[in-house]
Amino acid sequence: MNANGKLRMGVYWASSCGGCDISLLEIGDKILDLAQIADILFWPCVADFKYADVAGYLDGYLDLCFFNGGIRNSEQEQVVRLLRNKSRTLIAYGTCAADGGIPALANLYSSEEIFEASYHENPSIDNEAGVEPQPEVETAIGTLEIPRFYPAVLKLRDVVEVDYVIPGCPPQADDVWETIAALASGAVPVHAGDARIGCNNRSVCDECKREKREVKIKELHRHHEFRPEPGWCLLEQGLLCMGSATRGGCGALCPKVGMRCEGCYGPPPGATDQGASIMGALGALLDAGTEARAQEMVAEIADPTGTFYRFSLASSRLRVSSDRGGRR
Amino acid sequence: MDATELRVEPALDTQTAWEPRIVGFLCLWCSYTGADNAGTARMKYAPNVDIVKVMCSGRIDPDLILTAFAKGADGVMVLGCHVGDCHYISGNHKTMVRMPLLRRVLEDFGIEPERFRHEWVSAAEGEKFSRLVSEMTEQVRELGPLDWKARLKECTGENLGPWGGEHP
C-alpha cells in the first residue's frame, strides 16, 4: 500500500479483445471512488507505462493486478511472469484470462492455418508480397525482434499462480467494483488459490427468470430461424442455451432479452469441462426416441465444439494444441 | 479372423513395445454380462480393453471419456444395452444422444473417429463383444499411440520457459 493509504494497482491486457479494459471503466462514477482508494501504477491501455518501471519495483510492490487476456506469445508470458512477481494479488480478469475465452478457439487450428487465415486468406488483407511476421528480422539498423507466437492460447493459470479469477466476457461492472472495494477493505484474503469471485456460485439458470416446463427438446433451432416464446426456457424451446452449463454472475443478461446464453462465464461451479457439462445435460434433454433420430438431431447442431467450448477451450479436459491434430 | 492370429508373435523387445491402451465403459446389466458371457464361452480376444463398470451406460459422463483420453487412453469404448432393452427403461437413451455428440467434438479435437467406439452389446452377445474388442484393438494399433499427455504439455504451459513449441 502506498504511504497515502491507497492501493497500488496495475492493469494489463494480453490476448483478448480489450473489452475487459473498457469494462473497468464501466463502473461509471465509481471510477472517482477508485481514484480515492487506489493509485494506478501500470495500465498500458490508458497511459504510457514502461515494463522497465514495473521491473524496477520490489517483488509484491503492487497490491492488486487485474490481468485480462490469455497468453498467446512470448511477450505476454514475460509480462505475466513479471506482474506475478510484482503483485501481491494477481487477478485473472475476464474469461480469456480465466478459461482462454474466444481466442482459445484458435487452438482447434494449427499455427500454419492461423497464419494462413490472418495474413493471406482474410478478404480484408492486402498482402501481395505474402509477408508473414518473423521473430527476428535483419535490418539496416540491426536485428529486430518481435514476440514469438505460441502454438496455443493458454489461460493464465497455465503459466503462473493466480489468486483470484473473475470470469465474464466482460465481467459485470457492479461485481467488479464490489470486488475492488472488498480487496481494498481487506475483507477478503489476498491469496485464495484460483477462487472465482465477482460471480455467482450457481449456474445462469439460477438467475434466469424464464419458466422451465420440464419438457424435452423436440427440435433444435437457431436464432435466425426461430422466434422463441417469451418467458419460457430457451433450451427447452430448442435453442442451445448454455445457461445450465455456465457459471452465473451476469444476471442472465442474454436469456433475459431472448438470446441463448453463449457460456461466457465459463464452466459452472463444480465442473471443469463446460462442453462435457452441456453434452451430459443434452443427453437427458433431446427427445430422440430412436437412434436414427438422435443422430439426426446431433447432426443438426451447426458447430458443437464452437458452441459448447466457445469461451472455455483452454479449460477443457483435452485443451488441444494447435500443431498436432486439431480441427482441419 | 481369429483374435489370436492378429497378435504379433512375442519378440525379444516386447517389454518396451507399444500396446494400445483402451478403456471400455460398460453397463453392468447387458454389456458387462456380455463380456462375462464371452469369458464363460472361452472366446479369445485382444487383451487391450480394460473395463470400467457402471450400472447403466446413462451414467457415462462425457467428462469421463474426455478424462480417459487426456490421461493416456489410446481409445475408448462405450457399450450399453440395446435401445429398448435398458434395465433402467431409458438410461441408454441418454447415451444414444451423448455419444454421437461427443464423437463430433472429439473429431474437432483431432481424435480419429476410430479411437472412439460406441456400440450396444446385450448380455447374450459375448461373441459380439469379443469381436468388437479385437476389431477396435487392431484399428487403434494401426493408428498408433494417441499420447494426449504429450499434446497437453504443449498447451498447459508445462513446456514454457524456455517454450518448447516451434515458431511456424
Place this chain on the structure above:
Amino acid sequence: MRYEAPEKLSEQRRNGDEPRVGVFVCHCGGNISDIVDVEKVVEQIRKRSGVACVTTHQFCCSDPGQAVIEQSIRERRLNRIVVAACSPSLHELTFRRAVARGGLNPYLFEHANIREHVSWVVDDRKEATAKAGRLIRAAVARAARLAPLEKRRIPIHPSVLVIGGGVAGLTAARDLANRGIRVRLIESTPFLGGRLAQLYKIYPTGQRARDVIGGLIREVSSNPLITVYTNAELVEARGFIGDFHTTIRLVPRGATERCTDAQAAINACPEETVDQFNLGLARRKAIYLPYKGCYPSIPAIDWRNCTRCGACLEAGGVGSIDLDEKPREIVIRSGAIVIAVGLNTYPPRYGEYGFGQFAEVITLAQMNRLLDPTGPTQGELVVNGRRIRRVGFMHCVGSLQHEGVHKPMRDGRINQYCSRVCCTTTMHTAVELKTRWPGVQVYDFHEDIRTYGRRHEGYYDKVCRQGVVFLRFDPLRPPRVGVDPKGEWPLVLRTVDRLTFGEELEVPLDLLVLATGLVARDMSKLVDLYRCSVGADRFLMEVHPKLRPVEMATFGLFLAGSVQGPMDIGESTAAAAAAASKAAALLKAGQIELDPFVAEVDTSKCSGCRICLQACPFAATDRDEAARTAKINQALCTGCGTCVASCPCNAIQQRGFRDDQVEAELLALLEAEEPVGV
C-alpha cells in the same frame, strides 16, 4: 447418517481414514493361475500405496478362503478389501458377506474380474498377467475411496393392487388373499374373466373354460380380503415400492344391485350393437350381460351406445338403473402392484388371407365362439348361412413374421416371435371339430408346428389319426386366398406344399380359420404411469428372464401372466402365482432392503436447472421449491446414475459410483505399464 464424500484421497486421510487395502488374489484352482502369473501380480500390487497385504488362495470363495479374508481384516486392521477372482455376478455377494463377518461394512469391498475378463479370454501368459495387474490396481484405487454404505430400508404398506381381472389377475389376487393379504383388484371392463371367458374348451384338460374361470371368480368374489373394482380406469400413479398411490376412475355401470330382473331391462333396450364378447359374430343390446353366469351378474350399460332413453329403467323396476351416476375417482394405496393386464390377439389386416374380404375367413378366437353351445350359433358349425364341410387352419398369422414379406405393425416393427399357444390351440380345436363332426374335412396350413408343451404333442398325434391333412408352405411365399372360379366353394386356397416337394395345390374350403398370434395390448398409460420397461416385442419386460422372471426393474411391480409375452393359461397362472408369491414375500417382510447405490444431491452445488428431472427414467428426481434445488427420492431411485451424468454442475453423485471413485479406477488403469517378464 449421511456420508460426506471427500473430494480427494488426501482429505479422506486427514479425516483419519487412511486406506489399508487387503487384496486377495484367487487361483480358482488353476482357472486363473494357469494363465495369470499370480505371484508376479502379487509382487506388483504389494508395492502400491495403500495396500496393507496381498494374499493368494486356491479358492477365495470356499469356506477356508472366506475365513482367510475375515481373519485378515481383524488381524491386519484392513479397512478396504479387494478380491480378484471370477465375475462379480457369481461371488460379489459371497465376498461382501465375508467382509461383513470380518467386521467391515460390506460395501468397503471391490471385486476385480480376472477370470471371465482375463484368464478365460487371454492365451498369452504375459498379456494376461499384465491385464490382471491393471484390473487389480484399478480395483485397489477404487477401493481406497469407497465409503461405508447402508442398504436402504423402506416400510411396505400391507396391501397389493392387482391390475387386470383375467385369469392371471384373479389367480394372483386369490393367492395373495389366501396368504392373508389385503387385495384390491381393478378391471377395466365391466365383467371379470378376461379372454379365458371367451374360450370354449381348454387344453390340456379339455375342461370348459367357463367352469375354470367361474370357479376362480367365485373364490375371488367370496374372499372378504379382496375388493373388486370393475369399469375401472387408471388415472394417475404416485409413490414407490412400499407405498404406491394409484388413482382410478370408476365408470358407473348403470344398473344397480337392486336390478332384480336383468333380462327384462335388457329386452326393453331398443339399442343394438356389435357383441364384442362374441367377437363380432353376434349383436347385443346397449345394456347387457356378456354371458350367462358372468360376474358381476348385474348388467352393465355400454355408454357409447346408450341413448339414455330410459326404457330399461321402466322394465327393470324401481331403482334398478341409474342413468345419472357420475364417474368417481378413488385412490388405492398399496405396497406392491401386480400387473396382469394380459394381451390381445393379433388383428389380421384387411385382406390378409382374405380376412375382412370373405365372411368365411375368421380367427381362431372366433372359431372358439362358434364351437361354444352357448355361443352365437348355439354350437352349430354354420357360417354365412352355410353348414361347414371343409375347414382350413392357417398357422402363424401375425407371428413369426418375416421382413419384406409381412407388413409391419403400427410401430413399424414386425412380430418375429412365436406366439406359442396357437399351434396347440389349433390342434385342440381340430380335435374338437373332428370329434363333433367326423365328416368335416380339415386342412392344416403351416410354416412350422410347435406343440411344445407337456401333453400338447398328444393333440397333434390325435388329429393326425383323425385324418387332418397337413400342408407346409414356404414362409417367403405364403398361401393366397381367392374365390372358387367354379363357384362351388366360397374360398380356394392356393399354396405350394413343401411336404410334397413343391407341389402346387388348390384347396377349396368353406371356412378358413386364422390361427392369429398374440400381441401386446396398448399399455401406454400403464407404462407411462408406472414407468415400465417395454421390450422390442412391445410386451413388458422383466428384470431377468431366468433369474428374476416376474419382477420389474421398477421396484415393487410384479408381472403376472401374458402381459409379459405369449403364454397359455397354465403358464399365465404359474406366472401369476409366482408374482403373488414375490409380492407376498415383500409384504410379509414388512420392509425392503434396496441396494445403496442411490444418487444424492449436494445442494450446495445444485443450481436448480431441473435437467435431472428430465433425466430420471423413474421420476425419482424432484424439486425442492423452497431451496430451489433438486432432491432425490431414495425409494424411487434405482441407482442407474443417469442423473449424475446429466447434471452440468456435478452436483449429483451416485453412492458407490462417485466421480472420484470411477476416476481413480480409470487413472489407475491408465498408469504407465510396468514391464512384466515371463
